[in-house]
Amino acid sequence: MIHYPVVNKNGDTIASAVTNLDIHDIARASRTFGIKKFYVVTPLKDQKVLVQKIISHWLTGMGAEYNPARRRALEIVQVEDSFEDVVEDIGLREGVKPKAVVTCAKKKEQSLGYDSFKELIQDGNPYILNFGTGWGLDKSFLDNADYILDPITGYTDYNHLSVRSAVSIILDRLLGK
Numbered sequence: 001m002i003h004y005p006v007v008n009k010n011g012d013t014i015a016s017a018v019t020n021l022d023i024h025d026i027a028r029a030s031r032t033f034g035i036k037k038f039y040v041v042t043p044l045k046d047q048k049v050l051v052q053k054i055i056s057h058w059l060t061g062m063g064a065e066y067n068p069a070r071r072r073a074l075e076i077v078q079v080e081d082s083f084e085d086v087v088e089d090i091g092l093r094e095g096v097k098p099k100a101v102v103t104c105a106k107k108k109e110q111s112l113g114y115d116s117f118k119e120l121i122q123d124g125n126p127y128i129l130n131f132g133t134g135w136g137l138d139k140s141f142l143d144n145a146d147y148i149l150d151p152i153t154g155y156t157d158y159n160h161l162s163v164r165s166a167v168s169i170i171l172d173r174l175l176g177k
Contacts, residue, residue: 001026001163002083003042005141006134016134018047023054025164026131027073033175036093039086039128040079051079083130083141090126098126102137102145103166105159111150114173120147121174129170131163 001022004015018040030038040051057063058074080086083100090098101117112120121127130137130145142148152161152169161169 001038001040001167002130002132002137002141003040003044003047003134004082005138006132007136007138009135011135013138014134015042015044015047018042018051020054022133022162022164023051023077024070024073026167027077028070029164029168029171030076031073033171035076035171037090038077039089040077041081041083041086042079043081048079048081051077055079083128086128090128094126096126098128099146100128100130100144101147101149102130102142103132103149103151103170104142105136105151105161107151108142108148111148113150114170117147117149118174129174131167133163 003018005013006016008014008016023040027038042048042051055074055077058067058070064071078089080089087098087100104111130141132138132141149170151159152166153159
């Protein structure tokens, strides 16, 4: 989950705020679909402290005793300063640089459908599925990705899902039974 660089409603590149619900819900969805690591990317010190406090509560605090299932989900959360740090961490873990996959609410000419991408990820190589917060990933982030997934669309012209909803839908499309 990328909190920087993302854009606001005016198109300005910003660092967005972390939300408690996103951390919980995305960690639970990630654990459900077998994701090895859920990275929260933010360069903001106060936001990193917040994420660590939330994680700590569920890993070692009262929450760990109260809800062991939540603890299992939050065990896979890791905070990083930048996307480059995530790439480096995955490269060290997997022994090969991962491919960057981005999501976008707008259809791009080079967008890849879910069935095509589902076949592609069977190659055993590591992929980083990046979700933008705020009003989405900034243009430079999108331009530097290896793949862009098709947007999630409904039957109306309204298309502004929460990031946690988008993550759940896309993980089900790619990794669901």
